[in-house]
Amino acid sequence: MASKEEQDAASMALFLGIGLEETVAKNALKNPKFTKVLEEVIHEAGAASGCPKAKGNLLYTVASKFPANALSHRPMLLGYVMCEHMKSNAQLDGAFEYLRKVGSTEVDKKALEESAGVGVVVTQEQILAAVAAEVEANKEKLLAERVRRNELGASSVTQEQILAAVAAEVEANKEKLLAERYRVNLNVLLGGVTRKLKWADGAAVRSALEAAVEALLGPKTEADLAPPEPKKKVKAPAQPAAPKEEKPKEDEPSAPAPPDDPYAFLPKPDENNVVHTTVNFSDGRIMRIANTPEALASHLARTGGKVVTRFPPEPNGYLHIGHAKAMFVDFGMARQYDGVCYLRYDDTNPEAEKMEYITHIQEIARWMGWEPWKITYSSDYFQQLYDLAVELIKSGHAYVCHQTKAEIEVSRDKRLPSPWRDRPIEESLRLFDDMRRGLVEEGKATLRMKMDYKNENYNMFDMIAYRIKFVPHPHAGDKWCIYPSYDYTHCIVDSLEDITHSLCTLEFETRRASYYWLLDVLGMYKPVVWEYSRLNITNNVMSKRRLNKLVMGGFVNGWDDPRLLTLAGLRRRGVPPTAVNAFCRDIGITRNENLVPLHRLEHHVRAELDATSPRALAVLRPLKVVITNMPEGHFEEVEAKTFPGRDGSESYKVPLTQVVYIEATDFRLKDEKDYYGLAPGKSVLLRYAYPITCTSYTQDPATGAITELAATYDPDYYTAGHKPPKGVLNWVSQPAPGQDPPTFEARLYEPLFKSEDPGNMDAWLEDLNPDSLQKLSGCVMTARLAEAKVGDRFQFERLGYFAVDTDSAPGALVFNRTVTLKESKESKSLKK
Numbered sequence: 134m135a136s137k138e139e140q141d142a143a144s145m146a147l148f149l150g151i152g153l154e155e156t157v158a159k160n161a162l163k164n165p166k167f168t169k170v171l172e173e174v175i176h177e178a179g180a181a182s183g184c185p186k187a188k189g190n191l192l193y194t195v196a197s198k199f200p201a202n203a204l205s206h207r208p209m210l211l212g213y214v215m216c217e218h219m220k221s222n223a224q225l226d227g228a229f230e231y232l233r234k235v236g237s238t239e240v241d242k243k244a245l246e247e248s249a250g251v252g253v254v255v256t257q258e259q260i261l262a263a264v265a266a267e268v269e270a271n272k273e274k275l276l277a278e279r280v281r282r283n284e285l286g287a288s289s290v291t292q293e294q295i296l297a298a299v300a301a302e303v304e305a306n307k308e309k310l311l312a313e314r315y316r317v318n319l320n321v322l323l324g325g326v327t328r329k330l331k332w333a334d335g336a337a338v339r340s341a342l343e344a345a346v347e348a349l350l351g352p353k354t355e356a357d358l359a360p361p362e363p364k365k366k367v368k369a370p371a372q373p374a375a376p377k378e379e380k381p382k383e384d385e386p387s388a389p390a391p392p393d394d395p396y397a398f399l400p401k402p403d404e405n406n407v408v409h410t411t412v413n414f415s416d417g418r419i420m421r422i423a424n425t426p427e428a429l430a431s432h433l434a435r436t437g438g439k440v441v442t443r444f445p446p447e448p449n450g451y452l453h454i455g456h457a458k459a460m461f462v463d464f465g466m467a468r469q470y471d472g473v474c475y476l477r478y479d480d481t482n483p484e485a486e487k488m489e490y491i492t493h494i495q496e497i498a499r500w501m502g503w504e505p506w507k508i509t510y511s512s513d514y515f516q517q518l519y520d521l522a523v524e525l526i527k528s529g530h531a532y533v534c535h536q537t538k539a540e541i542e543v544s545r546d547k548r549l550p551s552p553w554r555d556r557p558i559e560e561s562l563r564l565f566d567d568m569r570r571g572l573v574e575e576g577k578a579t580l581r582m583k584m585d586y587k588n589e590n591y592n593m594f595d596m597i598a599y600r601i602k603f604v605p606h607p608h609a610g611d612k613w614c615i616y617p618s619y620d621y622t623h624c625i626v627d628s629l630e631d632i633t634h635s636l637c638t639l640e641f642e643t644r645r646a647s648y649y650w651l652l653d654v655l656g657m658y659k660p661v662v663w664e665y666s667r668l669n670i671t672n673n674v675m676s677k678r679r680l681n682k683l684v685m686g687g688f689v690n691g692w693d694d695p696r697l698l699t700l701a702g703l704r705r706r707g708v709p710p711t712a713v714n715a716f717c718r719d720i721g722i723t724r725n726e727n728l729v730p731l732h733r734l735e736h737h738v739r740a741e742l743d744a745t746s747p748r749a750l751a752v753l754r755p756l757k758v759v760i761t762n763m764p765e766g767h768f769e770e771v772e773a774k775t776f777p778g779r780d781g782s783e784s785y786k787v788p789l790t791q792v793v794y795i796e797a798t799d800f801r802l803k804d805e806k807d808y809y810g811l812a813p814g815k816s817v818l819l820r821y822a823y824p825i826t827c828t829s830y831t832q833d834p835a836t837g838a839i840t841e842l843a844a845t846y847d848p849d850y851y852t853a854g855h856k857p858p859k860g861v862l863n864w865v866s867q868p869a870p871g872q873d874p875p876t877f878e879a880r881l882y883e884p885l886f887k888s889e890d891p892g893n894m895d896a897w898l899e900d901l902n903p904d905s906l907q908k909l910s911g912c913v914m915t916a917r918l919a920e921a922k923v924g925d926r927f928q929f930e931r932l933g934y935f936a937v938d939t940d941s942a943p944g945a946l947v948f949n950r951t952v953t954l955k956e957s958k959e960s961k962s963l964k965k
Contacts, residue, residue: 144168147175152186153193161193171196178211188214194225203232205719206240213251224249299342303349314350322346396466398722400634400661402440410662412646412653415587422649428658432631440472441633444498444505445623448478448607449485450677451692451699452497454713454734455668461717462636462665464503475630476505480512481622483606491607493692497700501710511622512609514629518617519569521625521655522580522598526561530654531598533564534581545594550586554595568601571614575601582621584650592647596620624648628657635660638667639724666726670734672884672902673698674892688901689885695938695949696885696905706882707926707936707951712741728890738952742926742934747775749927750787750820751914751935751948752865753879755794760825762845763791766870773821787915789822793866794874794913796931800827800839809860811842817860820930823850824858863931865913875919877946879909880938912948921946928954 141162148158148171162168174196175181180188191214199207210228213219219228231248232240246252302322303310310317322342412420424432444463446456467474476498480486495508511518525531534553536544544551565580567573580599588594598621605611624647627635635648642664652659669675674683680697683689692699695706703713715737720729750773770786795811804812811817816826825844833840847855865874885905891897918927926936933954938947 144172147172147181150183151175151180151189151192152184153189157193167196174199174207174211177208178215180215184215187220188217191219191222191225194222198225198229200229200233200236202236205237206232206235209240213249218246218251219249224251299345302342303345307349310346310349315346317346394469395718395722396462396469398665398724399462399466399636400663402438402470402472402633404661410645410649412593412650413588414585414593415589416585420650420653422653422659424659428656432658436631436633439633440467440470441475441631442467442472442636443475443477443627443630443632444503445475445477445479445511446494447482447485448480448487448490448494449482450490450681451493451701453675453677453680453700454670454698454703455675457501457700457713458668458717458720459636459638460498460501460503461714462722464505466634466636467506472633473506474503475632476508477626477630478508478510478512478608479619479623480510480606480608481617481619483602483604483616486607488607493701497704500704501700502714509626509630510608511617511626512606514622514626515609515613515617517629518622518625519615522565522617522621523562524655525582525598526558526565526580528654529558530583531561531580532556532583533561533568534579534595535577536579537576541597544586545591548587551581551595554581554583554586565599568599568615569613571603573601575603577601580615582647582651584647588646590643590646592620592644593650596647620644620647621651624652625655625657627660628652631658632660635662637662637664639664639726640667664724665722666724668720669726669728669890669892670698671728671731671889672886672891673731674886674897676892679892679897682898686898688898693939695880696882705936705939706949707742707924707934708738709741709745709926712737715741731884735952739934739954742928742951746926746928746934747783748773748777748930749915749918750863750865751877751912751918751929751932752794752796752863753909753912753929753932754797755865755911755913756797756800756839756842758793758795758825758842758844758864760791760793760846761828761843765791767791768870771822785917787821787917788866788868789819790867790870792870793819793864795819795842795862795864797839799862800830800842802830802839811844811860811862815860816847816858817862818858819846819864820861822864823847824855861931863929865915868916874913875916875944876910877912877914877919877948879912879935879948879950881907881909881950883907914946919946926951 144162145158148161149155153161161171171193174192178184178192180192184192192211195207195211195214199210210219210225210232213228214225219225228245228249231245235241299322306317306322410422412422414420442463444460446452446459464474466472476495478491478494480491498505522531532551532554533556534541534551536551536553541551543549561580564573564578568578568580578601579597581595582598584595585593586595597618599615599617601614602616603614606613606616624635645662645664648662649659667675674680675698680692680699683697684692684694689697693701693705695702700713704710713734716734719733719737767790769789771789772784773787774782774784776782799810799817801808801810801812804815809817811825811827813827813830816824818824823846825846827842827844829843830839831841831843832838849855850857868874883905884902886897886900887902888894888900891900894900921927921937923937923939923941926934928934929948931954932950934951935948936951938949940947
């Protein structure tokens, strides 16, 4: 890990690279927090390799003044800076003012650009023209009052006429100016003028304003120059200090901004009217793909011109967060353009599919907030697919083949045709019918499309359309023993369902040729196909095959193990679906393949849970504390808040007895300067209750572990106005004197893999993190928290966000830690 000197040197080089003066760069380094923000801004702007000084100064301004409530829009603003649509601090100030108003809500780009004067250029000639117009409007008044220092002729317009641009503002504030004279804040008047000449030079306008004010008031007098009398401060009566809610400091970088329209990258609704693509053949032929006017007219008549998309999962496992992005793309685009979206099961491989997975997919899609327009199955179209395959044979575009899988791979590598490629059409028709009736053994024949076996694109190498499988289908039953392939099925069903936009991830890009070839030779309607990057997240695997290996190999505890990024696992862990969708919007839809850091997902989870999770008191590693100056039978109730610091927060009662429990990690034998916990002789505040001071402790003679503390409390803390201690601790007391508090099990999670990108490792199973799950038993909680139900979410104060797990039973609750209050040290170390 780099030393501080090395880190500072790297930061200095980064700052100098954007053209900052050396003194400015050095001053920036004096403030670690600002240094981090400026570095983030430079990287977000794509200026890490350097940029012109003018842009660098604007980046510095963004780091200094960008509104804290609108950080999600910062990358978008930096885009304006880097493409030189915003070139001045005045424009940035206008943008900041607008963004401060909208906060984290959606930005109206037109309104933003108007506020920032994007595309507006104010020249000196425009300033003079505006002044001239103002002078003309106030000519009579100006001639009557005259300007003391710069008299104007009735028919002349000189440089001094810039004074007239502020005449109206001075007149509007005349009474205030005459009363307060030069103690009036001229910046207020300046703002009124600049709203009329918004992009004029500020120095010129200020000079004009100062001259106009002097013209009204005359030169400054001694009274004007005298310092103002200090205002007497009225001391408010002393109030006892109330404990402040501890808020975790996020030390992770702010999440990048979601785009205003995340679907802007995708083809627009009307782009399905013309399909612009070609299919190239090895002999030089080019198939130009486009819908015929008749096919397009028929399609538009059926759809009414609406956007129609589909989410087509294969029911061979549980959905993961990559499918959440796909749903955001498919369902989201339909919603964005007031269209409809199918949930279509791609169920062409009965060996891997189960009714369990089918049921799960429907249920989890609705949990994510997406309601399908229709639920369909590729198997619903098996008869139509079969009939079209017969047409394909009849037109000479398909044939029955007897090559094995291995033989096909050899032929493909050598660009050799199948020996049965030119078999007679009638023979292929008869054999294909035999296959359908179960008269051909499994593996002995396939139906292949006659495409272009010499093509450089392997997806044009006579792909398999049908294969024999004597396996019942989970949806279609045992009616069929031949099943269509994905490459044959997908495009045809897209066309049959009038899909306007067939959206998929980049690994399917090479299949565009076969997709359009098949629809073209069948004379069917052609959707627009568009690919985007798939989702990859650090310290996780996203391949369904590898997820299946983890589940079936017993490396995790089922598809809904909270360590997995399956949607079932995230739900069980306590992640809200709204946070997952916010994350998908944040990362955007692009064709750029990248590895998204896990903390970006966690950022959205924390933001959602902070807003929605009531606070509660619990202790994970209890250490007993006996308050010795409190009677043994003492019982009182202190008032706690579900959302401290918020208006309308619900109050609830927390019992306080002589015996309380604190976190064992909140006690040390030796106090230190930056330590806020308890130590011998030191005082801390029990959250919502009183300060306690440790007077003694008990140790296990064998291990040296601290087993019990003795302490005193300050019962007069609130009435006497005593100074609060600097530390505030979470705690749980006995619900009644002599009665033990209810207990629970806590499960703490860390990333499943040690490496950032285990998906690219051959020995990926060896990279599993042995500390990804820690179970703590004997944790204690308040009686109120013991009433929680499965799925309930809470913020355990000072500890993190927790949710009740499905393994819970009456009187034996299990809480999953959804996410820590800030990025954990373990996650950081794995990241490094």
